[in-house]
Amino acid sequence: MSKRIGIQTVKFETKPKIIAAESIVGPKEGAGPLKDYFDIILSDDLNGKESFEKAECSMIYNVITEVIRKAKLKETDIDFLFAGDLLNQISSSNFAARELEIPFYGLYGACSTMTESLGIAAMTIEGEFADHAIAATSSHFSSSERQFRFPLEFGSQRKPNSQWTVTGAGAMLLGRKGDHPCITYATTGKVKDYGISSPDSMGEAMAPAAVDTLKQHFKDTGRKPTDYDLIATGDLGKVGRQITAELLKKEYGYDISNVYMDCGEKIFDCEKQNTNSGGSGCGCSAVVDCGYIYKNILKGKYKKVLLVSTGALMSTTATLQGESIPGIAHAVSIEFGGVKK
Amino acid sequence: MSKRIGIQTVKFETKPKIIAAESIVGPKEGAGPLKDYFDIILSDDLNGKESFEKAECSMIYNVITEVIRKAKLKETDIDFLFAGDLLNQISSSNFAARELEIPFYGLYGACSTMTESLGIAAMTIEGEFADHAIAATSSHFSSSERQFRFPLEFGSQRKPNSQWTVTGAGAMLLGRKGDHPCITYATTGKVKDYGISSPDSMGEAMAPAAVDTLKQHFKDTGRKPTDYDLIATGDLGKVGRQITAELLKKEYGYDISNVYMDCGEKIFDCEKQNTNSGGSGCGCSAVVDCGYIYKNILKGKYKKVLLVSTGALMSTTATLQGESIPGIAHAVSIEFGGVKK
Numbered sequence: 001m002s003k004r005i006g007i008q009t010v011k012f013e014t015k016p017k018i019i020a021a022e023s024i025v026g027p028k029e030g031a032g033p034l035k036d037y038f039d040i041i042l043s044d045d046l047n048g049k050e051s052f053e054k055a056e057c058s059m060i061y062n063v064i065t066e067v068i069r070k071a072k073l074k075e076t077d078i079d080f081l082f083a084g085d086l087l088n089q090i091s092s093s094n095f096a097a098r099e100l101e102i103p104f105y106g107l108y109g110a111c112s113t114m115t116e117s118l119g120i121a122a123m124t125i126e127g128e129f130a131d132h133a134i135a136a137t138s139s140h141f142s143s144s145e146r147q148f149r150f151p152l153e154f155g156s157q158r159k160p161n162s163q164w165t166v167t168g169a170g171a172m173l174l175g176r177k178g179d180h181p182c183i184t185y186a187t188t189g190k191v192k193d194y195g196i197s198s199p200d201s202m203g204e205a206m207a208p209a210a211v212d213t214l215k216q217h218f219k220d221t222g223r224k225p226t227d228y229d230l231i232a233t234g235d236l237g238k239v240g241r242q243i244t245a246e247l248l249k250k251e252y253g254y255d256i257s258n259v260y261m262d263c264g265e266k267i268f269d270c271e272k273q274n275t276n277s278g279g280s281g282c283g284c285s286a287v288v289d290c291g292y293i294y295k296n297i298l299k300g301k302y303k304k305v306l307l308v309s310t311g312a313l314m315s316t317t318a319t320l321q322g323e324s325i326p327g328i329a330h331a332v333s334i335e336f337g338g339v340k341k
Numbered sequence: 342m343s344k345r346i347g348i349q350t351v352k353f354e355t356k357p358k359i360i361a362a363e364s365i366v367g368p369k370e371g372a373g374p375l376k377d378y379f380d381i382i383l384s385d386d387l388n389g390k391e392s393f394e395k396a397e398c399s400m401i402y403n404v405i406t407e408v409i410r411k412a413k414l415k416e417t418d419i420d421f422l423f424a425g426d427l428l429n430q431i432s433s434s435n436f437a438a439r440e441l442e443i444p445f446y447g448l449y450g451a452c453s454t455m456t457e458s459l460g461i462a463a464m465t466i467e468g469e470f471a472d473h474a475i476a477a478t479s480s481h482f483s484s485s486e487r488q489f490r491f492p493l494e495f496g497s498q499r500k501p502n503s504q505w506t507v508t509g510a511g512a513m514l515l516g517r518k519g520d521h522p523c524i525t526y527a528t529t530g531k532v533k534d535y536g537i538s539s540p541d542s543m544g545e546a547m548a549p550a551a552v553d554t555l556k557q558h559f560k561d562t563g564r565k566p567t568d569y570d571l572i573a574t575g576d577l578g579k580v581g582r583q584i585t586a587e588l589l590k591k592e593y594g595y596d597i598s599n600v601y602m603d604c605g606e607k608i609f610d611c612e613k614q615n616t617n618s619g620g621s622g623c624g625c626s627a628v629v630d631c632g633y634i635y636k637n638i639l640k641g642k643y644k645k646v647l648l649v650s651t652g653a654l655m656s657t658t659a660t661l662q663g664e665s666i667p668g669i670a671h672a673v674s675i676e677f678g679g680v681k682k
Contacts, residue, residue, distance in 0.1 A: 003469045004420060008444045010470045051662050079345060080529065088429040090449045091656035094532060098667045103349045103529035105457055106654075106669075108431045108449040116446055120461065127468025128344045129351045147658075188421065188444035191435060313447075315432035317488075321392050326439045328447075 003126070006220025008187050008213075015182035016125035018334065019132075019175045022067040023291035024059050026141065026167030029279075032268045037291035038168075039066065045142065045167050053087060056140035056169070059283075060085065061096040063171040063290075064136050071132075071173045078102045078173075079130035082117040084109060085138045085282050086165075087147060092138050102134070111206075111235050112189065112311030113137040114170060114286045115330040119186035121174050122332070131176060138169035139281030148316060149199055162200040163237045163264060163280035164273075170286030172294070181297045181336035187217040191313065193326040199314055202325070203240020203264070203277055206310040209327035210236060210244045213308060215252045217331045225256040229302040232293060233329070234285030234309035235264035237277030263288035285309040293334075300339035307332050344467065347561025349528050349554075356523035357466035359675065360473075360516045363408040364632035365400050367482065367508030370620075373609045378632040379509075380407065386483065386508050394428060397481035397510070400624075401426065402437035404512040404631075405477050412473075412514045419443045419514075420471035423458040425450060426479045426623050427506075428488060433479050443475070452547075452576050453530065453652030454478040455511060455627045456671040460527035462515050463673070472517060479510035480622030489657060490540055503541040504578045504605060504621035505614075511627030513635070522638045522677035528558040532654065534667040540655055543666070544581020544605070544618055547651040550668035551577060551585045554649060556593045558672045566597040570643040573634060575626030575650035575670070576605035578618030604629035626650040634675075641680035648673050 005011045023038045030041030040062065047055040060083065068075060081100065083093040084107035097104040109116035117135030124130040142152060144165040150156045174183070192212050196205035210233050218224065225231065236244055241262035248254045263285045264278035289307050296302050310329040319325070346352045364379045371382030381403070388396040401424065409416060422441065424434040425448035438445040450457035458476030465471040483493060485506040491497045515524070533553050537546040551574050559565065566572065577585055582603035589595045604626045605619035630648050637643050651670040660666070 004471060007417075053658055053662065076348075084449060087656070088658060089451065089654060089656040091654070091659050094654040094656075094667055094669075095659065095664070097532040097669075098534050101531060104532055104669065105461060105529065105671075106449040108425060108447040110430065120446060123468055123470050124464060127464055127470070129464050129468070130345060188446065190442060191438040191445055193439050313430060313432070313435040315428070315430040315435075317394055317429060318432050318436065321394065323436065326435055328435075328438075328445065330446075 008216045009220035010186045012122055012126045012183050014126050015184060016122040016174050017178055017180035017182050019173050019178060019180050020067050020070040021172045021290035021294040022063040022070060023170045023287040024063050024168060025287050029166055029168055029267060032273060034267055034292045037295050038287060052140050052142035056138050056143050057092040057095045059169040060092050060136055060138035061099055063169045064096060064134055067171040067173045073132060075101050078132050078134055080124050080133040082107055082121050083136040084113045086144050109328060110311030110313050111280060111282050112309045112328050112330050113282045114289055115307050115309040115332045118172060118332045119188060119330055122183040122186055125174050125176055133174045134171055136171035137282040137286045139165050139283035141165045141167045144281060158276055159200045160276055161239045162276050163202055163278055164275035165281035166267060166279040166284040168283035168287035170290035172290060179338055181334050183332060184335050185221055185333040187213055187220060187331040189213040189329045191326045191328050193324055195324045197324040202280055202312040203237040204243060205312045205325040206236055206327035207240045207243040209329040210308055210310050211247045213329040213331050214248055218254055225254050225259060228259050228304045228306050231256050231260050231306045233262045235280040236262045236310055237264040239277045241265055297334060297336050298340040303336060305334045349557045350561035351527045353463055353467045353524050355467050356525060357463040357515050358519055358521035358523050360514050360519060360521050361408050361411040362513045362631040362635040363404040363411060364511045364628040365404050365509060366628050370507055370509055370608060373614060375608055375633045378636050379628060393481050393483035397479050397484050398433040398436045400510040401433050401477055401479035402440055404510045405437060405475055408512040408514045414473060416442050419473050419475055421465050421474040423448055423462050424477040425454045427485050450669060451652030451654050452621060452623050453650045453669050453671050454623045455630055456648050456650040456673045459513060459673045460529060460671055463524040463527055466515050466517055474515050475512055477512035478623040478627045480506050480624035482506045482508045485622060489655060499617055500541045501617055502580045503617050504543055504619055505616035506622035507608060507620040507625040509624035509628035511631035513631060520679055522675050524673060525676050526562055526674040528554055528561060528672040530554040530670045532667045532669050534665055536665045538665040543621055543653040544578040545584060546653045546666040547577055547668035548581045548584040550670040551649055551651050552588045554670040554672050555589055559595055566595050566600060569600050569645045569647050572597050572601050572647045574603045576621040577603045577651055578605040580618045582606055638675060638677050639681040644677060646675045
């Protein structure tokens, strides 16, 4: 009997458990509306390192080692680490993995990496390939800006629809046993491209992918938007969130408006914090999922959540060659009947 | 009952089948000693495109669509595509996936991507998450040189231990049924770093990772080197191959010399073709595995093969910040009792 249902969805019968989650953010994120939900708030976004890249690496290393400690496990208890980030050659993840004695598969899904890593990790638990697996990702405002856009020193103006890359990292540790929030479905996305080519318009570039994955998740599972307490896209920002909700209703008749939030819109007070359309980056959905959402699931506020991290598969080389920005989104549903203090 | 054995290895009980494999190479690879084993040899390494990046993308797209055709399947029969490449943001894979209606997970394992994608794809088949999955990767000499080293126009001299990035792409299509070569074990690597920092010394950077994964594969499975007809590392080149064989014997007592080849050394006539230590790049182990090795398995020449693609997790940003080059290697064993014409 296949665990595949519909066209793009895996149904997890053994319901892999999220034993622990850990989040770390920079000072700006730590001054935002979700500040009470993050495990660690850095006072300095260099985290005592010599470069922003090394700071980012230290953050993802930090959440991985902390989530292992929280779960009362050892590094050698972890069978797989699935991780990726925004930097060329996912160097934050690679260099963090270098310090860890954990079998490692590197991923690249841009800002969709949290649910990409979570979906694959859940399959390794369900398939009995692992007793414990970690899904992790990170991003850093300053390492991203200079790689994808302009060096900060250039002082370029930000457009109203532009987003602010979150400085943060998140990790979830999955296992087979215990009374924890569990993963019930994973819907894997396809790459969608509607011709957006400006690196300031990532929400617009990713929205069609979010719509496609959400639509397919509902079709494959037979669920409706109201079956969820919360549907959280990754980092579409204010602009992308509106497009997603409208397109999904108009094209496919699914109205998610009552249960819908976007992590990128939620993480900052966009007006006061001057982040325009909101947060972005792998770290955005990672810290909101591992911080705000996971903790509210434990508290019983949310019982059924659909996480939909969204990635803009942007490449400066491709953009210089006239290419548009393809998007992708992966959905993972998390459920928990209990309440934990 | 867990399918995990030892510390880093998954044992596949249902033995996922490699239904078909496809390879494409550039003119230089097509003039080398393995030329008779590749499915497509390009006469022009631009493949009719405007840039080397677009040419690389067309190559990986080509092997994916061709391997589906060979297996007499349709795009919509494929449940997962696992792919990655060397370009920043794995843009070849992302842009190829954009043209395909296949749920897609992007990977980054540098030149270890062939066995990374194969190992994960095999788990999705064994775990009944997919009926069919594709593992694919690519690299291109000219897109890699300018990204990782110097623009070709610069005309920099190549060192004796330097390697030549293979222009090529390979794909394997996995399924559950039929009389085909099957995957029996996957040993996932850990990141290893012995302090090599020159981008001309990739074989040396990757050798410790290859040694570590090979040692662990033998320990976890209880197999000996002589249980295999062929052990093929990915792209260590002449220099890295010698280090690997020597270290493995000296440190752990495993003598693989009688069954050992390196895809990077084998793909070129290094002296005549002026490729110094040999080939490298994701495409190197991909085309040798999908071309030479897979076809010789079908012919009955090899009955038990261990593929060990090796990745140098090199980042120019990290190198400029004084970092060394970490390496990783993943092993996948393929077995076939039959003979196919």
